Amino acid sequence: MIEERGNKGLHWPLPIHDYWSTPFAESLLLHLDVCSGASIFDIASGHGIPAFYLAEQVGSTGQVLAIDLSERQVENARAIQGALLPWLRFECLDMRALPQELPCFDRITGNLSVMFLRPNRFDAVLGLVGHLNPGGQMVLTFPSLGTFDSLWRRIDREMAVHGLLVERRRLEAYLAERPSAEEGYGWLDKLRLTRIVVTEYPLTVATGPGQAFLHHPLLRGGFLDDAYECFDDQGLADEIMTRVSEDVESFTPLIAQRCVLSGWKP
Numbered sequence: 001m002i003e004e005r006g007n008k009g010l011h012w013p014l015p016i017h018d019y020w021s022t023p024f025a026e027s028l029l030l031h032l033d034v035c036s037g038a039s040i041f042d043i044a045s046g047h048g049i050p051a052f053y054l055a056e057q058v059g060s061t062g063q064v065l066a067i068d069l070s071e072r073q074v075e076n077a078r079a080i081q082g083a084l085l086p087w088l089r090f091e092c093l094d095m096r097a098l099p100q101e102l103p104c105f106d107r108i109t110g111n112l113s114v115m116f117l118r119p120n121r122f123d124a125v126l127g128l129v130g131h132l133n134p135g136g137q138m139v140l141t142f143p144s145l146g147t148f149d150s151l152w153r154r155i156d157r158e159m160a161v162h163g164l165l166v167e168r169r170r171l172e173a174y175l176a177e178r179p180s181a182e183e184g185y186g187w188l189d190k191l192r193l194t195r196i197v198v199t200e201y202p203l204t205v206a207t208g209p210g211q212a213f214l215h216h217p218l219l220r221g222g223f224l225d226d227a228y229e230c231f232d233d234q235g236l237a238d239e240i241m242t243r244v245s246e247d248v249e250s251f252t253p254l255i256a257q258r259c260v261l262s263g264w265k266p
Ligand SMILES: C[S@@+](CC[C@H](N)C(=O)[O-])C[C@H]1O[C@@H](n2cnc3c(N)ncnc32)[C@H](O)[C@@H]1O
Pocket: 021, 022, 025, 043, 044, 045, 046, 047, 048, 049, 050, 067, 068, 069, 070, 073, 093, 094, 095, 096, 110, 111, 112, 113, 116
């Protein structure tokens, strides 16, 4: 694990107690070739995973531009940074519509980014590669198709028992829209990147039943909210999800796929 073998002596390690972003960032770092003096463009940077870590790696002769669509996230990241690592900059930008004047970088990274490249993910990746230097590497991660499938099947079964056709159709559409590892490979291949590597690392997410599941810090505010959004009637959503939460044994272990897309610009 990078957190154990790579974080020693670092001022800006990946946070050990982040049980979602950090495991994804660890998989990203397994594939990223990072060296001192490099310029890095980190997309969907949130509050700085892995931008802070990367800034420490490239050092003061390098530079890291980290962008996020959310002003609040950018403000959070800047507050964490304070006056440190002056070669790292957080800016508010949409990674799907980058300004032409944005320079090219030696590396592009994006931890937990690919799902937010919608609706036209290929065009968004094309736009990113336009800002990669020749000989540069891009490494993106995301939870790929297959993530938490046992949970989705269980929710679908509960919807079916209650004859909820509209909700089932919405859930099906949501699931079909998720990007897959194969799709990711196809984008990099079509863009003629070389040394393409697409790998999935399973990540088991532990949960208890009932409220522990319904208010799980990692699932709520993300995946579970997506399930609730399939319902017009939130009372009904509560009823269905409560039944699901009482039956966690039927869909655990909950497994996410940490997909890493890596490719080099010729
Ligand atoms: C799951 S978080 C990942 C943040 C960070 N990389 C991490 O690993 O913790 C995804 C981030 O993408 C940002 N985001 C969503 N759509 C975006 C877009 N179109 N352009 C830039 N950032 C975007 C969100 O605001 C959010 O901070």
